[in-house]
Amino acid sequence: MLQIMILYFQVRHTKNLYVLKQIVFWIALLWTGLVLFLCLVQSNKMPVVNIENLDKIVHAFFHFVFTSLWILFFKTQIKDPDSYKPYIISFLFSVLFGITIEIMQGQYTTTRKEDALDVVANMVGAVLAVFLIFLYFRNRRLNKI
Template sequence: MPDKKIGVAVFWAVFISVVCLMNFNEVPQVNKINIPHLDKMVHFVLYSIFAILCLWSINSNQQFLKKAVGVFLFCVAFGILIECLQDYFTTTRSAELLDVLANTFGVVCGILLTALFKNKNKTSPL
């Protein structure tokens, strides 16, 4: 039976996909929010959580650094894929380099937070 942790990471990937491909122009509550660079902050948080969940879901005896590099590459590639999907398959969204950068910084932050937590709590399963 597959590990339930992987299901959580997959759920989060699906959630990111849906949120990033949705048309928010027709949601009046969203249009009323006027916070500069809010979308970049959302990308940062989504991908920080994604990196943490991916690291948490990997059950292996690999060194943390090897897992972190793999998670970094996977999450960044996933973010680039979502940006491409926005550009090619939606009419209300577009690919943005700043979104990719926000995603990447989010992934790095998630990995660093996980490493910090891992070092503080030596019994962590990460």
């Protein structure tokens, strides 16, 4: 009877973990698509707000969320909870994605231009995400001890 209960728990836990992985993946993918769309849509179709450096704050926010979601997804894929791989992969993915978007803005849009400071803002958002999520999981792990 105990073996049946253990097997049931393992199957149920595995199924719930699979569902969690799928949910995190789709949210990360949808956010990626939204960022891509908003960064490539013609700027004359976007509302105008006159706040200095607002676009840099938006870039940092986009990549903060982008990196956070991909870290959470990659953490579900890697078995070792102490691994740095999710952080490194997500950070590099965010930086390369941001650079690609800037190149695409310069090549394929007429109302947007490439901006190296946007890439810097993207990196600031990505670094903040890596740092804060790393601290969160480290503190959570230390509190378990």
